[in-house]
Amino acid sequence: MTDDIQVLIIGAGPTGLTLAVELARRGVPLRIIDAAQEPSPHSRALTIHAKSLELMEDMGLLEEFLSAGTRIHALNVYAEGKRLTHLSFEDGSSTFPFVLSIPQSDTERILTEALKRFGVEVERGVRLERLTVVHPELASAQLTLADGSPEELEVSWVVGCDGAHGVVRGELGLELEGRAHQENFAIADVHIAWSMPDDEMLSFLSPEGTLAMLPTPGEGRYRIVAEVGQGEEFDPSLDGLQKLIKRSAMRATLSDPTWITNFRIHRQMVRRYRKGPVFLAGDAAHVHSPIGGQGLNTGVQDAYNLAWKLALVVQKHAYVSLLDSYEAERLPIAASTLESTDRATRAISLRSGLSQQLRSNLASVLSNFEVIQQRLTDRLGMLNLNYRQSPIVDQHREAITSARLLPSRSSEAPSWRDWVDFGAAPVPGDRIPDVVYDENPDRSPKRLFSLLKDTRHHLLLFDGQAQTSEGYRNMERVGRLVQNRFGHHMQVHMIIPGSRRPATLRWRGSVVQDVDSALHQRFGAGADCLYLIRPDGYIAYRSQPSDMRLLFRYLDRIFI
Template sequence: MSNPVLVVGAGPVGLTMAAELARYRVPVRLIDRMPARTDQSRALAVWSRTLELLGVAGCADAFVAAGLHAKAVGIHAGGKILARVTFDGIASPFNYLLMIPQSETERLLEDHFRSLGGQVERGTELTGFVDGGHSVSCTLKHAGGESETVEAAWLIGCDGAHSTVRRMLGLQFEGDTLPTGFIVADVHVTGLTMPPDELAIFWHPEGAVMFFPVMPGRYRIIADIGSAALHVPDLKEVQAIVDRRGPGGVILSDPVWLSDFGVNERTVRDYRAGRVFLAGDAAHVHSPAGGQGMNMGMQDAFNLAWKLALVIRQEACPALLDSYGIERRAVARQILAQSGRMTRIVLLASPLAQRLRGFVVRDLFKIPEVRRAVANRLSGIMIAYPDSPLNMGCATGLRGAWPGQRFDADFTIGAGRLPRFTLVATDDAEAQAMIARHSALLEPEIRQPLDGKGIWLVRPDGYVAATARSGNWPVIEKALMRIAV
């Protein structure tokens, strides 16, 4: 374990990756070519599943205290509300959307990384690397111009949509760019009559304008600008759009951040090449609809870190790492399709299509089950790995999660400084024998199941690896032997 893992990019994804590796006592270096972390709000949304994983990592409390707890989202058109989805029914202890500027997210993650003994090396750029099979020889350029060669055990590119690591690997970023541009403004707002902890989307014949609360009196405003050239708007332009498309009587002032963006829907086919991995926007980008982007990247990090730690600690076979790309690529495809559909619904231009959209949304969202399903899906708690190569067994006839699904428990799974699976079963001699045989992989404490007729093997990231009926220990044994060295 002498050679460190080198993580490139100290945004939310790289910070999460480095902190998780440090939590597992894996030597790690985190570099970023920028001299300081961002001071812009950028990504705002932290959803329930990400907060759950931050809780396991030991830093969710700081996020919860620092952010605004959004309770609902409303869709408005023609002076009426078409639909309102509340988040209090999300099946998670974090049954809200946490709105927090990316600058704060990075500050909190960096504080957490430092508490684990880590330090961000800023002004340090990766200029080249060679994968030698047993290590990766990386060339770094420091702020003063001096070069350094680092022998890294593994290299992880968390360096964003314009990833240097991806470019050096020669991987294609396949996909499309939408023809419609958007403007974004973080501004102070008065005259908005909706609750201050609620998101609002206003549909208008010429386009949409969306309000996302950042903190009391301050909102993120996003509006589409059609085929017009991308440009950074001024406050006057944003105010004019809000006047035309919004609810009326809204006054904007004191802009904190004004910008523009286009929507790319792209992904790589492979998240790994030898001893080099990609995570976050380096591997996938999509529409910001649904606020999934940063959450997706941070969950990439939570997925990979425990697997890499087990392999580096020589407690799991290297083949475990193959599951990272299989699992996360499937999730990225789902989120890309989901966010793309939401974006295209918002951008409908035909008057007939807009009227039909209004009728469908109004009638569909009258159904409580639909509203609840939408909230749970947005929250991330429905993310699952049904096709993971780690899955084994089934939960037919049992009350509990299936292999690949998130294990919903009233006890914490995966906390602490060692990456360990949790055995959820009746505490008997066979269960104790399983713990003894696989002490390098299993937590020593056996957890009691909700359904005593079943056994669940739960991964360090809280997803089920194997399920069996009580007494059918060969299923659990086989699942562990597949992972063990």
């Protein structure tokens, strides 16, 4: 193997860069190469959704993203000069009630600079030519370096983040399957002088094809995306754009175009995300319709999912089998994202008069329901995605027959009510909610995400309402054993309701006073229970009650 490099990343787009930052943050030795001499200057993907903002915050990059981007608070859909729908992103369940509009070139710049702070440089002008799987934990890569000389290296793990036209997929004998759409879209970044709000997305449904406008950073600047009809030719000039914008039936003057292009939509993905020591992530594994702006976000989240697993395996804290869960978790997400963006693309591309009428009526009726607004916002923000079917998530609950009819403060056994509340709380595979809780009534409230903001797993041991010394002894025993065996990559927190620390609790580690019981309520923790949270913010395991034997049975499956 070459030096101590453990991971070779092919491609420094948003997916490869996110993976590199996440691995570097965990101290994994890596190389990241990109065939292009320079990063692309084009804006391309603009939208960063709530889920991706949550992970940028975890990576410590939130402020840089927020200051380089512009916040979009709502989506409006118009037809025939009338507004059909106003979808406010304020109604979602994220701390970030907006979509961030930021050019992909800025996203890549922020990630590249973050990587440099870890002492890792993108090797530009370096191309992967051939890739061979030597054995399940070793690959051999042939590169052409920036000066044209060849290099051959052997490395434990390779991740192909080389985009839709990359070579890794082909070297593995995989291909993007599915169909290429007929739809043709024009894209332009321009200045628009008009009277519309500059913090809302606009979509105009018209018989000539849909037109969408997305504010971008800079006074009066917008991204225009317009469907080009079959057999029509798009004129990539200001005049051509001015014609397209007539579909909005608004008075608008365009000027100063910085990018005009057009593209055809594909809906394709691979059947496998991994062959032995080689993984695929981002556009190398799936290409989408840009409707909903999910492409970049899905790639970044692939990388975020793979990074912590790869780091634990490389550092010999977890079994290699943990890596099987990458494909098991991410491939179904790509498949369902492809399906939903495909449906949305078809809906906006309807041409017959009757179907357009039906679509307009439906859009206007649905948007009047608050619950539908929230679901749509969470869906767009990618907050509703879960890994409930993953092979590495699990839970244990006693049968309801073991629960007591009425609550008691002197027994740790759950009541019926506690049993039901635990059942209704987030389950393994769900993203944890960013609960805001009071730890000290005299200070400002805290966020759960801030408590969990590092690269480790977090074990939350909930006290529940009963306060027995037997209960505290059990919590401390579980906490101590986990800390002793897995303390390097797992942190234990005792979550205690109320403002007073119980005299019999001797735990010296993290104790969270849940003064307003917000955490207990959100996690259905009326009785003693535990939740293990993964580094990517999803629930790995939970149990009611906190049973040490069963917890260790779960941990022993995954961790060494």
